[in-house]
Amino acid sequence: MMISVPNLLDAEGVAAVRAIIDAADWIDGNATSGPQSALAKKNEQLAEGSPAAREAAAIILKALGNSPLFFSAALPLKVYPPLFNRYGEGQTFGTHVDNAIRIQRGSDFRLRSDLSVTLFLEDPDAYDGGVLTIEDVFGSQQVKLPAGHAVVYPSSSLHHVTPVTRGTRVASFFWLQSMVRDAGARRMLWDLDQSVQRLTGQLGGADRSVIELTGLYHNLLRHWADS
Ligand code: NI
Numbered sequence: 001m002m003i004s005v006p007n008l009l010d011a012e013g014v015a016a017v018r019a020i021i022d023a024a025d026w027i028d029g030n031a032t033s034g035p036q037s038a039l040a041k042k043n044e045q046l047a048e049g050s051p052a053a054r055e056a057a058a059i060i061l062k063a064l065g066n067s068p069l070f071f072s073a074a075l076p077l078k079v080y081p082p083l084f085n086r087y088g089e090g091q092t093f094g095t096h097v098d099n100a101i102r103i104q105r106g107s108d109f110r111l112r113s114d115l116s117v118t119l120f121l122e123d124p125d126a127y128d129g130g131v132l133t134i135e136d137v138f139g140s141q142q143v144k145l146p147a148g149h150a151v152v153y154p155s156s157s158l159h160h161v162t163p164v165t166r167g168t169r170v171a172s173f174f175w176l177q178s179m180v181r182d183a184g185a186r187r188m189l190w191d192l193d194q195s196v197q198r199l200t201g202q203l204g205g206a207d208r209s210v211i212e213l214t215g216l217y218h219n220l221l222r223h224w225a226d227s
Contacts, residue, residue, distance in 0.1 A: 001187050002134060002141055002153040003073040009063050009148040014121060017056045018170070021084050021121075024052030029085055029093075040094030040160070046084040048105065057082040060119060060172055072193045073152050075179045075186060077227060078111040080104070082119070082174040087130055092163035095135075098155040102175050113155035113175035114183075120145045120171050127167030134159045154183060179225040189224070192217050 009017065029043035046053040060082045064070050080102050087093075103110040118132055124144050132143040132151065135158045143151050153159070155175055180186040196213050203210050 005150040008150040020056045077179040078177040087169040093161040095160040111177040114178040119150040122170040130164040130169030
């Protein structure tokens with residue numbers, strides 16, 4: 001399941017993140033790659049754990065905490081501190097799958113990557129190419145969103161970023177471990193939550209059926225969630 005989170009960062013948030021990262025030093029993107037993806041990846045990245053990366057990541061983590069849509073889609077247990085990359089002309093990231101386990105260097109923080117997130121930080125009209133392409137059972141999904149919008153997709157999917165042919169693509173990317181490991185269970189919770197939200201709008205939160213369905217959502221979450 002692939003879910004877009006529009007306006008995860010507002011224009012002010014995007015400008016704040018860009019002011020921090022644009023002024024920082026960028027390094028070869030292969031600093032975080034395993035040997036297989038190192039063959040496929042040609043981009044630049046902010047050094048993990050650098051002051052600029054931490055400062056910009058904090059803005060994004062705060063925005064994630066304020067997004068009910070992100071919470072419902074991902075049911076996050078652990079979020080890897082957001083990283084930043086950029087692709088200039090000719091740069092690309094060929095087909096790969098994300099590592100199952102992400103370990104933060106120099107710490108004991110680790111997570112199982114259930115979901116991958118890309119947060120777009122450049123106006124899509126400012127560059128050509130740079131399309132995140134995610135393969136799933138329904139075919140290839142092409143993702144290129146406005147600045148401030150994010151996409152959440154299965155870390156298990158094969159995916160790539162098409163070559164940038166004009167301008168620069170700037171994004172944040174990170175992984176998360178969901179409280180609900182099983183993708184099918186997570187999908188059912190998402191569907192149920194969307195329906196309950198809609199019914200709450202139509203019938204009000206005091207409606208008996210809305211209360212019962214809300215209870216069902218929470219009891220399923222209790223049943224499936226690890227914390
Ligand atoms: Ni990837």
